[in-house]
Every structure is written in structure tokens, then in C-alpha cells.
Amino acid sequence: MNKLTNIQQILKQMQIDAALITDPHNVFYLTGFNSDPKERLLGVMVFAQAEPFLICPAMEAPDAKAAGWMGEIARHTDTQDAMHILYETSNKRKQPMNSIAIEKAHMTVDRYDAINRYFQSPEIHAIDDQLNAMRVVKDEGELDILRHAAGLADYAIEVAAQTMREGMTEIELMTEIETALKKRGITHMSFDTTVLTGPKAASPHGKTGDRKITKGDLVLMDLGVIYEGYCSDITRTLAFGEPGEQAKEIYEIVRRSEQAALEAVRPGITAAELDGISRSVIEQAGYGEYFTHRLGHGLGISVHEFPSIHGGNTMLLQEGMVFTIEPGIYIPGQVGVRIEDDVAVTNDGYEVLTKYPKQLTIINP
Amino acid sequence: MNKLTNIQQILKQMQIDAALITDPHNVFYLTGFNSDPKERLLGVMVFAQAEPFLICPAMEAPDAKAAGWMGEIARHTDTQDAMHILYETSNKRKQPMNSIAIEKAHMTVDRYDAINRYFQSPEIHAIDDQLNAMRVVKDEGELDILRHAAGLADYAIEVAAQTMREGMTEIELMTEIETALKKRGITHMSFDTTVLTGPKAASPHGKTGDRKITKGDLVLMDLGVIYEGYCSDITRTLAFGEPGEQAKEIYEIVRRSEQAALEAVRPGITAAELDGISRSVIEQAGYGEYFTHRLGHGLGISVHEFPSIHGGNTMLLQEGMVFTIEPGIYIPGQVGVRIEDDVAVTNDGYEVLTKYPKQLTIINP
Known part of the structure; x- marks a missing residue:
């Protein structure tokens, strides 16, 4: 969990409530779970002040556990709206969600639109540079x-x-x-x-x-x-x-x-x-x-x-x-x-x- | 050029000024040029009322021509801002740019931000469904x-x-x-x-x-x-x-x-x-x-x-x-x-x- 703690520190310093990390290479770096989910949503939701969770396709959840993920897993199947499940799981953390960091060089516009819709147009910040600086x-x-x-x-x-x-x-x-x-x-x-x-x-x-x-x-x-x-x-x-x-x-x-x-x-x-x-x-x-x-x-x-x-x-x-x-x-x-x-x-x-x-x-x- | 003419018709019907198509599979479908540019920008800029152009890494321009692309090519090198070159080449077409269509399931947020910056926050529309309907x-x-x-x-x-x-x-x-x-x-x-x-x-x-x-x-x-x-x-x-x-x-x-x-x-x-x-x-x-x-x-x-x-x-x-x-x-x-x-x-x-x-x-x- 060291690397995720590092992300939490970054969020606190930047005064950002949460980060959604979805680049599979960053997810692997942060969690040890190496998967290419193609068009499906795989990500880690990290909060400045609460436990992170993993969001992943239901059929990959056993692999995530096998790779050592000990925290909560929010699962979604092909007939569900993954961003809705992300939103509901986040809500249970009862954290402020006024500002969210994303990887701007990776996230697609439709997911960005969904974040704005579900979380009611939060401030969106880029966290690309911080992740690159960790990985370098x-x-x-x-x-x-x-x-x-x-x-x-x-x-x-x-x-x-x-x-x-x-x-x-x-x-x-x-x-x-x-x-x-x-x-x-x-x-x-x-x-x-x-x-x-x-x-x-x-x-x-x-x-x-x-x-x-x-x-x-x-x-x-x-x-x-x-x-x-x-x-x-x-x-x-x-x-x-x-x-x-x-x-x-x-x-x-x-x-x-x-x-x-x-x-x-x-x-x-x-x-x-x-x-x-x-x-x-x-x-x-x-x-x-x-x-x-x-x-x-x-x-x-x-x-x-x-x-x-x-x-x-x-x-x-x-x-x-x-x-x-x-x-x-x-x-x-x-x-x-x-x-x-x-x-x-x-x-x-x-x-x-x-x-x-x-x-x-x-x-x- | 038949498929690109089809996109022009779609733009006219939707009353959208232009479309930037950057999914390599769609670029291949529309132009015959099959390339995976990784993080570099490859795209076709299509206008409702003007000739389209291809934007591509300079070193790939000969391949695009060899694949049969006859129109203009806007080239960019690794030290240039590709979106700036896209903007300048578009400008020469002297077309209204109040509304632009993109593939929302493909385009990253940083490119979306760049479009908003260069083209002064145009209306952004999704053209994913129309492309899928053509390809299906x-x-x-x-x-x-x-x-x-x-x-x-x-x-x-x-x-x-x-x-x-x-x-x-x-x-x-x-x-x-x-x-x-x-x-x-x-x-x-x-x-x-x-x-x-x-x-x-x-x-x-x-x-x-x-x-x-x-x-x-x-x-x-x-x-x-x-x-x-x-x-x-x-x-x-x-x-x-x-x-x-x-x-x-x-x-x-x-x-x-x-x-x-x-x-x-x-x-x-x-x-x-x-x-x-x-x-x-x-x-x-x-x-x-x-x-x-x-x-x-x-x-x-x-x-x-x-x-x-x-x-x-x-x-x-x-x-x-x-x-x-x-x-x-x-x-x-x-x-x-x-x-x-x-x-x-x-x-x-x-x-x-x-x-x-x-x-x-x-x-x-």
C-alpha cells in the first residue's frame, strides 16, 4: 500500500478529494495487478482521507485478489454501467467529492463526461505528472x-x-x-x-x-x-x-x-x-x-x-x-x-x- | 473518398462544422492508411464544407501517401505541438468552427482540452455512433x-x-x-x-x-x-x-x-x-x-x-x-x-x- 499512501499524500498536498487512476500501467504500478481490460473499466479510486477501492470487471476480481489486492473491489459486469457502480461505491465512503484528479493523457471524454454527470461537475485536475514522477x-x-x-x-x-x-x-x-x-x-x-x-x-x-x-x-x-x-x-x-x-x-x-x-x-x-x-x-x-x-x-x-x-x-x-x-x-x-x-x-x-x-x-x- | 464524403453528409445533417477522427481503426476505415501512432497524433479532419486533411507524424507521411491518401497532409515532429498544427491547418480552410465532432470513446481529455483551447470552446458532439453504424x-x-x-x-x-x-x-x-x-x-x-x-x-x-x-x-x-x-x-x-x-x-x-x-x-x-x-x-x-x-x-x-x-x-x-x-x-x-x-x-x-x-x-x- 506504500505507493497508494503516496498518492493520498499528493492529494492532500494538492487539496484534491480523490483520484481515479485508470491507465492499466499505473494501476499495475500502484496495486501489482497487471491487466489490460480493453474497453472495460479497471481503476483504483484513491481518497485523500479514506480507504481506496479497486473497480474492475467481475470476471477479473479473482485475478486482482491473486495479485495481492487486499482492499475493497467494486465489480461490474458487461450489462452494468461501470461508472454508476464507481459512483455508488465512492458515495459509501462519505467523502467530499468536490475535486477529482484523473490521468488526462489516458482518460477518454466519455468517461470524463460520466464523472461530471455522476459527481455533479467537480473540479477536475490532472495527476499525470505526479504519477510519471513516481514511476520515473x-x-x-x-x-x-x-x-x-x-x-x-x-x-x-x-x-x-x-x-x-x-x-x-x-x-x-x-x-x-x-x-x-x-x-x-x-x-x-x-x-x-x-x-x-x-x-x-x-x-x-x-x-x-x-x-x-x-x-x-x-x-x-x-x-x-x-x-x-x-x-x-x-x-x-x-x-x-x-x-x-x-x-x-x-x-x-x-x-x-x-x-x-x-x-x-x-x-x-x-x-x-x-x-x-x-x-x-x-x-x-x-x-x-x-x-x-x-x-x-x-x-x-x-x-x-x-x-x-x-x-x-x-x-x-x-x-x-x-x-x-x-x-x-x-x-x-x-x-x-x-x-x-x-x-x-x-x-x-x-x-x-x-x-x-x-x-x-x-x-x- | 466515398467514406469521407459520407462523413461530410453526416456533418451537414447534424449541422456540425467539422469532425476530428483519431481512432486509428476509424482512420484506417476512412482513408486506407493503417497505422498505430501510439501517443502521437494521427487523425483526419473532415469539414462539412471543405476538403479534409490528414494530420500525422512527419515520419509517417510517406506511408500515408503510399496507402493512397491524395489530400493534404499536416505533418508534426516530436518537438512540435501537434494540436497547434491541426489548428493552423484548419484555419487555412476558412470554415466556421463553432461545432466539432469527436469520438468520445477514444479521445483523451488532454486532446479535448486542447481542442477547447485552440478552437475557443466550440460545441463538442460525439460522432461515435455514426462511425459504428458505417463500419457495422x-x-x-x-x-x-x-x-x-x-x-x-x-x-x-x-x-x-x-x-x-x-x-x-x-x-x-x-x-x-x-x-x-x-x-x-x-x-x-x-x-x-x-x-x-x-x-x-x-x-x-x-x-x-x-x-x-x-x-x-x-x-x-x-x-x-x-x-x-x-x-x-x-x-x-x-x-x-x-x-x-x-x-x-x-x-x-x-x-x-x-x-x-x-x-x-x-x-x-x-x-x-x-x-x-x-x-x-x-x-x-x-x-x-x-x-x-x-x-x-x-x-x-x-x-x-x-x-x-x-x-x-x-x-x-x-x-x-x-x-x-x-x-x-x-x-x-x-x-x-x-x-x-x-x-x-x-x-x-x-x-x-x-x-x-x-x-x-x-x-x-
Whole structure:
């Protein structure tokens, strides 16, 4: 209940009567109950001055208890109005309900309308920033899980390195990777596994397809697993057979850029400074215009969360933050290289969670 | 542009100036551009009296054009305020913007706040029902795609029947199924593939896990593929070795219940009547309390869409509607059977899109 007590403290400080938290990632973070209810209502109703309750689809109530929820559960079935049940259960707490906090970046307008209708147009406040600030710093338990998730991402790259053969399609290689992970009990990837070969790697948002691995290709793989509710995210670019000179040159620049950013990670540096350190290596090598995206993103229960590592973010990094560092160079129609690690800020520096080697791996065709 | 013209007509009839459509499934339906932009803004801005435009992340603009979008594209990058760009692009149309329609079941409150801020608190209307009404009736092109998607779901069950072995875990069987589909070019399932064995099949929302297939088990498989943006959804319950008498009895009741509902499908019957026909077979056999969910759900670009086939839905079925029929009996801790087909309403009856046989298949262990 520690995290929920924290929310109660926030409500008291903000002088808000209650908060309805419905983003499944936040519900998992606060309660340990990990569920994607799709269009159905799942949420925690937290009060400044009373016990919280969980609202969830009736058929999921046993799972919520199994996940350790000890408090009240308000159940709703598909033929009931879940917001009405939320309202009635709240009423029993006999608390003032003049101001309610919600996640504005998650709640839909129809639920917002229902809150206004049932609770008679309370003041509505956003609690997104406060939740993001809680989640952005990981505790030791979370770091252990993230290390394990990162290890499984390393394993996926090893599998790919051992499996890729000439003529194999991108989808076939992706299938080999995911099959190997399923054998280790991983049922969900943190996003669609990306395998891009040859010139296709030059598209930062290219899609795994039918192109066949060909001698001389760079093979870019971007993937991650969900392990105990937490995500990993790794990119490695391997060479299948001896690559051309340009590919080797670009690879080396990206590797230096990534290494420079890693070595700069410590409490007190800003996200923008990190982005700048990495970017300047690529700019000085003359490829600045081909590094077309931010340096990285926070990682945790969501595969993209706070902090965003981009040139406009002056947030100071703190111990316990976890994010990706993933510079790349993409020359359209020719070649693409990205190297991505998951990194945690320690009390005086950094810990790289993903360990797969970064010197250029050349697979013997 | 036919579907967008239809939206313009709806706006004129409702006397609304413009609509901002941002649900990726609706954007795909209206424009043919299939993209999941995650937290980034993707939408079509439709005006009652002017040309629509697409708003999308800059890096996706080439994909939108490749998908056939011929109109204007308003691009935004990660460092820009996408709603501001939406506002400025709208302004150039020089249209009145006193009333704007949105999808209230999709739009988040922060975007709603931004619309109110930029467009100076216009009247906001919901356009969800109108979009659902358009999507609920499938045209011939959509039906062809849905048939193909259903055929791939049949193939998945065939693969499972040929592959299951004693001692194989649920996750292993799921992996075999998905690997076979990937070889046919299917990169996305329409939801998490479910394989439940023995007593686990008695949980309608059980999760694929480590239980091993054992002689005498019923093996319940619920899965579907996404093919050209459209979903299929099939459930078959197979016997691994000779099942017990109770399992056989229950299987036969569910099969009769499903068949009775299928045969009643025609234009003019209500969703509630269908649910009742199926349910009464199970009730008369004495198992009514163990059929704990609605009969089915609409199927199309979303795996759960309109019409919902439940006892409270008095909507008349029309030619071109596509939905699942999926009765089940679940006796906790003992046995579970569900049989699910995808069915389309024809001009005088029905067409079953999924074809895998429904007499009890007994796999020889």
C-alpha cells in the first residue's frame, strides 16, 4: 500500500478529494495487478482521507485478489454501467467529492463526461505528472526485473546471430527469435520485433517483411521483451558477411556516439546534454542530418515512458532512472545503423543493462 | 473518398462544422492508411464544407501517401505541438468552427482540452455512433478479406490438431501455431492466442501457460489473425485422447447451441433473439448457469466491434454484418468447452466464414 499512501499524500498536498487512476500501467504500478481490460473499466479510486477501492470487471476480481489486492473491489459486469457502480461505491465512503484528479493523457471524454454527470461537475485536475514522477525513479526490485528483461533481449540477439542464414527472410528471422523467447516463457514482446536488412535498415520506422538476407547486408534488429510487467528494448546492427567500407565507417561512428553518451550518464546531467553529446559525435563526422530522431526514451512498465532523452528536455537525471540510448545514422536507400542499450543511472554514474557486444559482429555467411 | 464524403453528409445533417477522427481503426476505415501512432497524433479532419486533411507524424507521411491518401497532409515532429498544427491547418480552410465532432470513446481529455483551447470552446458532439453504424455493415471487398482471415484461423486449428503431443505445454502449442502462421505472412494475431488444457479450459479468461497436454484433456484454442487490417476469431475445443462422458455430453450441448444460433441468423432477427436461441439450448440441458458470457461480438477492423450479440441488444441484424457466435459451458475446476465461428448476415440467411469442422475431433495421442 506504500505507493497508494503516496498518492493520498499528493492529494492532500494538492487539496484534491480523490483520484481515479485508470491507465492499466499505473494501476499495475500502484496495486501489482497487471491487466489490460480493453474497453472495460479497471481503476483504483484513491481518497485523500479514506480507504481506496479497486473497480474492475467481475470476471477479473479473482485475478486482482491473486495479485495481492487486499482492499475493497467494486465489480461490474458487461450489462452494468461501470461508472454508476464507481459512483455508488465512492458515495459509501462519505467523502467530499468536490475535486477529482484523473490521468488526462489516458482518460477518454466519455468517461470524463460520466464523472461530471455522476459527481455533479467537480473540479477536475490532472495527476499525470505526479504519477510519471513516481514511476520515473525505479527501486531495487524494479531494477532487478529490468536487468532480467534486458538479459532476455541480449539472448534474442544471440539467437539471431546464431540463426541467420543467406536467403532467410526478415519475418523468418523474427519468428526464430520469438520462438526461442517463448521457450523461455516470454509470451509478450514489448513492441513489434523489427528485423530490417540491407537498405531497409535505412528507415527508422521500417517494417519486418519478406526481404531476404543477402551477403554484405547490415541486419538491424530492434526488439524487447515484457518480463514480470517490465520492458526491455535493444537494437543491434550485425553484418552478414563482410560489409562495405561506408557501412563500416558509419557503424564505428554510431558506436562511438553511443559510447560517449553512456559514459556521460550520471546524476545531475540533463537529458538534453546527453542527446547533445551523442549527436555531436555524429555531427562532427559529417552525418548529423542522418540522425533523425531523439537519443532515447524512458523504460519501465511502458516501453516509452519518462524521461524522454531529447535536445529540449532540461530534466536533471537522477539515480534510479532507466532509459534507452539509441543513436543511429540512416542514409536513405543505402544503409542504416542503430545501436541501443538500456541504461540505469547509479549514484555516481551508470549501469548498462543490455550486455550484447557492440564491436561490429560479422556473421560468416 | 466515398467514406469521407459520407462523413461530410453526416456533418451537414447534424449541422456540425467539422469532425476530428483519431481512432486509428476509424482512420484506417476512412482513408486506407493503417497505422498505430501510439501517443502521437494521427487523425483526419473532415469539414462539412471543405476538403479534409490528414494530420500525422512527419515520419509517417510517406506511408500515408503510399496507402493512397491524395489530400493534404499536416505533418508534426516530436518537438512540435501537434494540436497547434491541426489548428493552423484548419484555419487555412476558412470554415466556421463553432461545432466539432469527436469520438468520445477514444479521445483523451488532454486532446479535448486542447481542442477547447485552440478552437475557443466550440460545441463538442460525439460522432461515435455514426462511425459504428458505417463500419457495422461490411461491403463485398471487406467480406472477401474477412473470409481470407477466417481461412487462416481455420488453418491455425489444423496446425494445432496435427502438432499437439502428450507433454507439450500450452505455450509450446501456441508457439507452433503462431510460427506456422508467420510462415504464411501473418505478423499480427488479432489478440493473444489462447490455449487452455484440461480443467484450465473452464476459465473463460484463462491464460496460456505451462500446463502440459495430458491424455483425456479437452484442449480449448481461441485465436485469430489480422489480415489486411481485418480480424478473424475462432474457438475450437479438441479432445486429446478419448474424453470422459461429461466432457462429451457438454461438447454436444455447446455444438447444438452454436448450430441453433447459426441457423437463426438472417436479416431482421435481433441480437438478443440470437443470444436467447443459443442460451435456451444450454439452459434446457441444465447448464444455463455455466454459460457466463454474451453470445458474441462484431468483428472487422477491431476484434471487438459492433454489433454486440447479447441479451439486451434489440438491434435488428442486417445484411453485411459480421460477428462471432461463441457459446460455451464452463464448470469450474473440471471442464470447459467453447465453439466459436465468424458469421456474416446474407440477404436471406447467413454465411459461416470459419470452416473447421465442429463434430468432436479426437486426437490420437
